Amino acid sequence: MYFCEVKESKKDIRALTKEQLQEFFISQGDKSFRGSQVYEWLWNKGVHSFDDMTNISKDTREMLKENFVINHIRVDRMQRSSDGTIKNAVKLHDSLTVESVLIPTKTRTTACVSSQVGCSLDCQFCATARLKRMRNLNPDEIYDQVVAIDNESRLYYDRPLSNIVFMGMGEPLMNYNNVMKAIEKITSPEGLGMSPKRITVSTSGVPKMIKKLADDEAKIKLAVSLHSARDEVRTAIMPFNETFPLKDLRESLEYWYSKTKRRITYEYIVWKDINDTPEDARALVQFCKYVPCKVNLIEYNPIDDGDFRQAAGSATDMYQEMLEKNGITVTVRRSRGKDIDAACGQLANKSS
Ligand SMILES: C[S@@+](CC[C@H](N)C(=O)[O-])C[C@H]1O[C@@H](n2cnc3c(N)ncnc32)[C@H](O)[C@@H]1O
Numbered sequence: 001m002y003f004c005e006v007k008e009s010k011k012d013i014r015a016l017t018k019e020q021l022q023e024f025f026i027s028q029g030d031k032s033f034r035g036s037q038v039y040e041w042l043w044n045k046g047v048h049s050f051d052d053m054t055n056i057s058k059d060t061r062e063m064l065k066e067n068f069v070i071n072h073i074r075v076d077r078m079q080r081s082s083d084g085t086i087k088n089a090v091k092l093h094d095s096l097t098v099e100s101v102l103i104p105t106k107t108r109t110t111a112c113v114s115s116q117v118g119c120s121l122d123c124q125f126c127a128t129a130r131l132k133r134m135r136n137l138n139p140d141e142i143y144d145q146v147v148a149i150d151n152e153s154r155l156y157y158d159r160p161l162s163n164i165v166f167m168g169m170g171e172p173l174m175n176y177n178n179v180m181k182a183i184e185k186i187t188s189p190e191g192l193g194m195s196p197k198r199i200t201v202s203t204s205g206v207p208k209m210i211k212k213l214a215d216d217e218a219k220i221k222l223a224v225s226l227h228s229a230r231d232e233v234r235t236a237i238m239p240f241n242e243t244f245p246l247k248d249l250r251e252s253l254e255y256w257y258s259k260t261k262r263r264i265t266y267e268y269i270v271w272k273d274i275n276d277t278p279e280d281a282r283a284l285v286q287f288c289k290y291v292p293c294k295v296n297l298i299e300y301n302p303i304d305d306g307d308f309r310q311a312a313g314s315a316t317d318m319y320q321e322m323l324e325k326n327g328i329t330v331t332v333r334r335s336r337g338k339d340i341d342a343a344c345g346q347l348a349n350k351s352s
């Protein structure tokens with residue numbers, strides 16, 4: 001039984017849903033609305049100590065202290081890039097660290113958040129892959145990163161956060177349940193009340209979980225880090241493609257579109273001598289025909305000792321032309337926050 005366990009080792013109270021908190025208070029002979037009050041303190045007001053719950057009696061607060069702890073993240077270090085990007089090194093309750101980034105533009109402020117400490121996938125060009133996967137983040141650890149960035153956005157840019165992308169450390173679909181719980185909290189009126197349409201989950205492509213996302217009717221946007229539409233090339237740079245080849249990815253994306261009618265964004269880097277030939281571009285055009293989509297050609301952010309080199313501008317132009325000729329929308333995205341290692345794929349807990 002859940003409540004027998006809490007006496008033995010103190011449990012993070014924020015792992016409880018509102019209903020579980022209400023049940024807990026009933027089991028203690030109290031009223032269920034006490035659970036709602038505590039829930040509000042934890043999620044709407046974001047308190048870090050039971051003593052701050054001023055409308056809860058002292059006895060009840062002591063009882064809570066005996067049973068639970070309030071785990072929370074701490075922004076250990078904040079760095080600001082010359083382009084205004086902010087990177088937070090976030091210390092978790094067990095002293096592990098993840099990173100999250102605030103990217104301001106004229107029209108929006110985007111939070112780029114982490115979903116795992118490290119990553120279990122092995123993309124050869126990504127700094128996070130080098131860390132391996134240490135653990136999944138809990139829903140509250142993901143939510144707290146967003147709150148911290150929202151506070152910074154208000155403080156430094158005088159506006160609330162407008163968008164969230166799961167493009168920090170880790171593969172969100174390999175931590176599916178916790179990511180979905182965090183999104184639920186971010187979008188709920190008791191949390192941040194953000195529209196799910198402003199949230200993008202970026203995945204390297206885990207077919208089974210893409211289908212689950214569609215089945216669960218998640219209202220978020222989906223981005224897929226494709227980087228090659230040729231199996232032999234993709235497997236060389238993203239070895240898990242051997243297990244989840246392009247035909248399975250394609251099938252899952254067709255399923256996603258049939259259920260959601262929402263187009264997909266493909267993230268794509270063009271590297272020198274890896275995927276910079278017309279044959280590579282033609283394969284991408286063909287892949288783009290399966291499901292309504294747009295392509296984001298992103299800049300490569302070099303990581304230490306990596307063999308990858310950004311292709312010449314002419315190769316990116318060749319891709320852009322070929323895609324546009326075939327009626328596919330293309331955007332070319334410049335990296336932000338490079339001087340503080342805050343750009344995509346550079347997050348690896350460097351302390352410099
Ligand atoms: C770090 S991943 C996290 C989300 C998810 N795991 C994924 O792969 O989509 C976010 C994006 O960064 C890209 N990326 C990884 N390493 C990069 C690098 N060195 N330069 C530019 N983008 C990179 C990924 O391909 C992906 O599109």
Ligand code: SF4
Binds near residue numbers: 120123129169170171
């Ligand atoms: S690109 Fe994404 S899936 Fe690949 S190693 Fe990096 S974080 Fe993991």
